[in-house]
Amino acid sequence: MITVYKAGNSWLHGIPAGRKLLALTLLLLAISIWGRGAIALGAGAVLCQLAFLAAGFGIAGFARQIWAMRWLLLVMLVPGLIFLPWQTAITNTARLVECVLLASVFSFTTKTADLLKTIERAATPLRRVGVNPASIGLVLTMTISSIPLILKFAGNVREAQMARGVQPNIVRTTVPLLVASLKHSDDFAEALMARGVEV
Amino acid sequence: MILLNSVSVTFENKVALSGVSVQLPQQRIGVIGLNGSGKSTFARLLNGLVKPTSGTVAVNAINLSIDARAARAQVGFIFSNPDLQIIMPTVAEDVAFSLRGKGLSAAELDSQVAEALERFGLTELANEAAHSLSSGQKQMLALCAVTIAQPALIVADEPTALLDAANSAQVQNFLLNEWQGQVVLVTHDLGLVETCDVLLRFEAGKLAEVGEPATVIANYKKSFA
Numbered sequence: 548m549i550t551v552y553k554a555g556n557s558w559l560h561g562i563p564a565g566r567k568l569l570a571l572t573l574l575l576l577a578i579s580i581w582g583r584g585a586i587a588l589g590a591g592a593v594l595c596q597l598a599f600l601a602a603g604f605g606i607a608g609f610a611r612q613i614w615a616m617r618w619l620l621l622v623m624l625v626p627g628l629i630f631l632p633w634q635t636a637i638t639n640t641a642r643l644v645e646c647v648l649l650a651s652v653f654s655f656t657t658k659t660a661d662l663l664k665t666i667e668r669a670a671t672p673l674r675r676v677g678v679n680p681a682s683i684g685l686v687l688t689m690t691i692s693s694i695p696l697i698l699k700f701a702g703n704v705r706e707a708q709m710a711r712g713v714q715p716n717i718v719r720t721t722v723p724l725l726v727a728s729l730k731h732s733d734d735f736a737e738a739l740m741a742r743g744v745e746v
Numbered sequence: 747m748i749l750l751n752s753v754s755v756t757f758e759n760k761v762a763l764s765g766v767s768v769q770l771p772q773q774r775i776g777v778i779g780l781n782g783s784g785k786s787t788f789a790r791l792l793n794g795l796v797k798p799t800s801g802t803v804a805v806n807a808i809n810l811s812i813d814a815r816a817a818r819a820q821v822g823f824i825f826s827n828p829d830l831q832i833i834m835p836t837v838a839e840d841v842a843f844s845l846r847g848k849g850l851s852a853a854e855l856d857s858q859v860a861e862a863l864e865r866f867g868l869t870e871l872a873n874e875a876a877h878s879l880s881s882g883q884k885q886m887l888a889l890c891a892v893t894i895a896q897p898a899l900i901v902a903d904e905p906t907a908l909l910d911a912a913n914s915a916q917v918q919n920f921l922l923n924e925w926q927g928q929v930v931l932v933t934h935d936l937g938l939v940e941t942c943d944v945l946l947r948f949e950a951g952k953l954a955e956v957g958e959p960a961t962v963i964a965n966y967k968k969s970f971a
Contacts, residue, residue, distance in 0.1 A: 551875045660834070695878065731829075741831075743819060
């Protein structure tokens with residue numbers, strides 16, 4: 548589910564990151580505002596498939612991404628079906644899935660360094676109010692990079708609890724995960740300094 | 747050249763290093779000592795990650811207390827946990843991150859990154875998620891990301907602690923045989939430092955001994971026998 552750049556020569560790979568980001572934002576807004584009803588959601592689904600085809604990942608790549616999102620689908624759909632009318636639950640889930648799929652195509656076809664430069668450029672006006680645009684870009688990039696690591700910590704905590712005969716649950720997992728993440732953030736700050744980033 | 751003059755480091759009233767003075771012109775420098783002996787504090791001093799409470803630390807005549815940023819540009823640091831060192835999502839991007847701010851064109855950047863990845867056998871993994879690599883591959887990535895910036899000195903704090911024998915040998919071979927700059931290797935693995943040019947032994951925050959690796963290792967073993 549965590550998406551990173553996949554090298555390729557498709558025309559989507561060639562579009563500058565800023566234009567792609569703008570297009571993605573507009574598409575996500577459109578899906579959020581008008582993505583109701585079978586026709587609109589169907590059109591969104593077709594658009595997602597076309598985006599995967601245009602990026603050179605094919606139907607197989609599209610299917611892999613849907614499979615990677617299976618838990619998100621479950622988490623969205625099951626409570627929705629219990630607490631909301633079924634049409635609303637399906638509509639909400641479908642809209643979210645379409646948004647994530649389009650965002651995935653963006654991540655797959657955009658180098659992080661290009662995204663970083665775009666964010667820094669877009670944030671340049673904030674310099675006037677004392678915000679460093681480079682820091683904003685770096686923080687966003689590190690957030691993307693750290694997600695797999697936090698998931699790994701969560702896996703380690705669950706394994707350690709199971710090894711000691713404790714059934715993991717969200718309460719038991721949260722505290723050690725928080726401690727591990729905070730410890731990591733301290734160590735990571737040191738590593739950043741070692742690589743020449745002043746924090 | 748590494749120069750420490752009467753260096754002491756105190757963390758919240760606890761003395762981590764006390765009165766360390768040493769001059770190290772040698773190329774391959776090993777550092778050993780028990781846990782809490784001060785060897786990691788010594789390593790961190792060399793990159794300005796830890797500031798001396800008193801005394802001065804200089805690397806290639808740059809005083810770290812005066813210009814830590816300039817000194818850091820000369821000193822690459824390798825941590826025992828390679829996960830810590832990954833900043834960017836993919837392997838190639840993480841290596842390229844080390845060259846930010848150098849004013850290179852995109853073509854120059856790509857070429858230097860490709861060359862560095864090839865040297866460390868990471869070319870096939872260039873576009874993989876950096877955190878998905880094995881520990882050995884991550885440590886090679888860390889070495890690649892550090893060396894591409896061409897530091898004068900590499901400080902490696904237990905770089906093989908989480909590696910298997912094969913990966914450990916690969917890291918050892920690079921640091922002690924291939925790397926042409928100065929290297930400080932902090933480790934508990936005595937086999938790793940026996941071919942160093944000089945070995946430092948720390949004990950209870952003090953520099954207990956500096957000398958030939960064979961002699962220092964023998965004395966170290968006696969100290970806890």
